[in-house]
Amino acid sequence: MPQTASAAEQAPTNRALREFLHGLPGVDEVGARERAAGLATRSVKTTAKAAALDLAVRMVDLTTLEGADTPGKVRALAAKARRPDPDDPSAPSAAAVCVYSDLVGVAVEALRGSGVGVASVATAFPSGRAPLEAKLADTRRAVADGATEIDMVIDRGAFLSGDYRKVHEEITAVKQACGGAHLKVILETGELATLDNVRRASWLAMGAGADFIKTSTGKVAPAATPPVVLVMLEAVRGHRAATGRTVGVKPAGGIRTAKDAVRNLVMVQEVAGPRWLDPALFRIGASSLLNDLLMQRSKLRTGAYAGPDYFTID
Amino acid sequence: MPEERYDGAWPRVAVRKTHKLYIGGAFPRSESGRSYPVASADGEHLANAGMASRKDARDAVAAARKAFPGWAGRTAYNRGQVLYRVAEMMEGRRAQFAAELAAATGAERAEAEQEVSAAIDRWVYYAGWTDKAAQVLGGTNPVSGPFDNRSAPEPTGVVAVLAPQDAPLLGLVSVLAPVVAMGNTAVLAASESAPLPAVALAEVLATSDLPGGVANVLTGRTAELAPPLAAHADVNALDLAGAGELAADLEEAAAQTLKRVLRPDPAVVWSADPGLSRIRPFLETKTVWHPVGI
Numbered sequence: 051m052p053q054t055a056s057a058a059e060q061a062p063t064n065r066a067l068r069e070f071l072h073g074l075p076g077v078d079e080v081g082a083r084e085r086a087a088g089l090a091t092r093s094v095k096t097t098a099k100a101a102a103l104d105l106a107v108r109m110v111d112l113t114t115l116e117g118a119d120t121p122g123k124v125r126a127l128a129a130k131a132r133r134p135d136p137d138d139p140s141a142p143s144a145a146a147v148c149v150y151s152d153l154v155g156v157a158v159e160a161l162r163g164s165g166v167g168v169a170s171v172a173t174a175f176p177s178g179r180a181p182l183e184a185k186l187a188d189t190r191r192a193v194a195d196g197a198t199e200i201d202m203v204i205d206r207g208a209f210l211s212g213d214y215r216k217v218h219e220e221i222t223a224v225k226q227a228c229g230g231a232h233l234k235v236i237l238e239t240g241e242l243a244t245l246d247n248v249r250r251a252s253w254l255a256m257g258a259g260a261d262f263i264k265t266s267t268g269k270v271a272p273a274a275t276p277p278v279v280l281v282m283l284e285a286v287r288g289h290r291a292a293t294g295r296t297v298g299v300k301p302a303g304g305i306r307t308a309k310d311a312v313r314n315l316v317m318v319q320e321v322a323g324p325r326w327l328d329p330a331l332f333r334i335g336a337s338s339l340l341n342d343l344l345m346q347r348s349k350l351r352t353g354a355y356a357g358p359d360y361f362t363i364d
Numbered sequence: 365m366p367e368e369r370y371d372g373a374w375p376r377v378a379v380r381k382t383h384k385l386y387i388g389g390a391f392p393r394s395e396s397g398r399s400y401p402v403a404s405a406d407g408e409h410l411a412n413a414g415m416a417s418r419k420d421a422r423d424a425v426a427a428a429r430k431a432f433p434g435w436a437g438r439t440a441y442n443r444g445q446v447l448y449r450v451a452e453m454m455e456g457r458r459a460q461f462a463a464e465l466a467a468a469t470g471a472e473r474a475e476a477e478q479e480v481s482a483a484i485d486r487w488v489y490y491a492g493w494t495d496k497a498a499q500v501l502g503g504t505n506p507v508s509g510p511f512d513n514r515s516a517p518e519p520t521g522v523v524a525v526l527a528p529q530d531a532p533l534l535g536l537v538s539v540l541a542p543v544v545a546m547g548n549t550a551v552l553a554a555s556e557s558a559p560l561p562a563v564a565l566a567e568v569l570a571t572s573d574l575p576g577g578v579a580n581v582l583t584g585r586t587a588e589l590a591p592p593l594a595a596h597a598d599v600n601a602l603d604l605a606g607a608g609e610l611a612a613d614l615e616e617a618a619a620q621t622l623k624r625v626l627r628p629d630p631a632v633v634w635s636a637d638p639g640l641s642r643i644r645p646f647l648e649t650k651t652v653w654h655p656v657g658i
Contacts, residue, residue: 354597355592360597
């Protein structure tokens with residue numbers, strides 16, 4: 051589905067979308083689980099582990115999406131993203147800080163000059179249930195405040211009832227509202243029920259102009275399970291082969307340990323390809339993961355197991 | 365096909381126990397898959413015990429850390445009840461403990477029975493201390509000001525315990541019970557040459573209302589398990605009772621993270637009344653100042 055500037059006016063019909071999405075090959079659920087489980091058994095040690103941990107740190111979208119978020123907490127998170135381990139200057143910065151749209155200004159101020167991006171969730175996160183005008187206003191405000199990345203949620207109700215056109219139009223409209231900011235489209239795979247739906251939603255989002263497809267909001271379990279990430283990595287690989295456009299993947303939610311993160315990197319390498327082993331094309335949305343990555347780095351450096359008392363909380 | 369019935373004439377194949385580790389309330393094999401032969405005092409092969417690796421030690425510390433808030437949050441009275449329950453469960457397995465102890469140390473049966481009794485009594489002893497140590501070690505402090513000033517002992521956290529090498533049951537209970545009595549959680553490395561009573565004790569702990577992860581029992585080479593435990597940043601204290609000549613190096617490693625360290629006492633007599641000597645080292649003192657009316 052080639053994109054043009056006037057895509058919104060020429061939005062494909064529901065019928066055309068349905069024919070395309072339902073024409074995609076079905077996902078073998080058992081096969082996907084087995085493949086993901088098989089890749090999870092890879093042993094990554096010593097120098098390869100050190101490289102994987104550093105890459106994972108550089109891919110982290112350090113996230114705080116709570117009703118109780120304060121400007122102070124966002125500033126603390128920004129400091130952590132700039133320099134995750136104050137004891138070790140060799141620890142790289144995180145990729146971005148991910149906050150609610152009203153706190154974008156605080157994050158931008160705190161991260162100025164650091165190279166760390168500011169991602170904002172928008173479009174009535176996490177439910178996605180709001181009129182389109184509200185979603186667009188939310189997006190424009192975040193971009194105006196300086197967000198470099200927008201994480202939008204799709205309307206799962208519309209998707210599940212087969213109204214693919216509505217989902218497509220919303221993504222296209224939000225993409226336009228983003229201007230120069232990168233658009234990550236959250237599929238909320240925990241609510242999509244099947245891997246077939248995950249594949250369809252991935253292609254729908256990529257066709258509508260997503261720069262990234264993201265698994266989850268983090269508010270619904272299950273979130274970024276390995277089979278789901280696998281299917282999405284296959285989708286971006288297929289989309290690049292079909293259209294030449296490269297879309298990134300962001301698993302978010304449920305990735306808490308360094309081991310989980312390294313397993314995700316193994317999947318990226320084996321399923322999508324080494325091109326995606328780059329913070330520009332693969333991100334991990336997480337909050338507690340970063341500390342575990344830092345503890346593992348410290349273990350490799352000093353030989354002694356690290357404890358959470360020696361790292362900042364959040 | 366004619367039905368074949370067991371008529372009692374075939375020899376029965378004995379069901380033998382696999383001696384495994386005790387981590388987080390479960391009995392896993394060592395992550396490394398290794399085991400090592402354990403011999404009796406006369407050199408006869410008794411069993412193969414699990415040979416824990418440093419990753420098992422790490423997993424045990426993680427389990428102990430997870431169990432700590434819940435166990436420390438129990439009332440002292442309730443911890444006393446749980447420790448008493450351990451004694452009750454051990455009482456029911458007297459014969460097994462006596463047999464394993466006699467095999468491990470070469471002691472006469474009567475002597476072994478006596479040591480089992482002493483070990484059971486030690487649980488009861490520390491069950492009694494749970495709600496009394498605070499009165500002895502804490503209290504109201506006289507201060508020159510309008511303040512009510514009180515000190516109260518609190519558990520240190522995760523304690524790594526190297527069990528004595530030559531006292532496989534009484535020594536083992538004597539180092540483990542005081543640690544868990546006051547609300548700490550323990551990672552215990554059993555006696556290297558006589559680990560079987562520790563495995564039996566783990567089975568007792570698993571059936572004693574002691575929450576999973578409060579006491580974790582590793583069997584294997586002390587020289588392999590002790591250094592990662594001593595250097596582990598998430599371990600708060602170290603009991604070097606069974607460290608032998610490793611003690612100095614371990615104390616040095618523990619200093620990196622400012623752990624509390626209990627040095628081995630070469631003159632220790634395990635059957636003697638320990639008093640508070642093994643309770644006090646694993647407590648922190650919290651002092652509270654509260655203004656009082658003029």
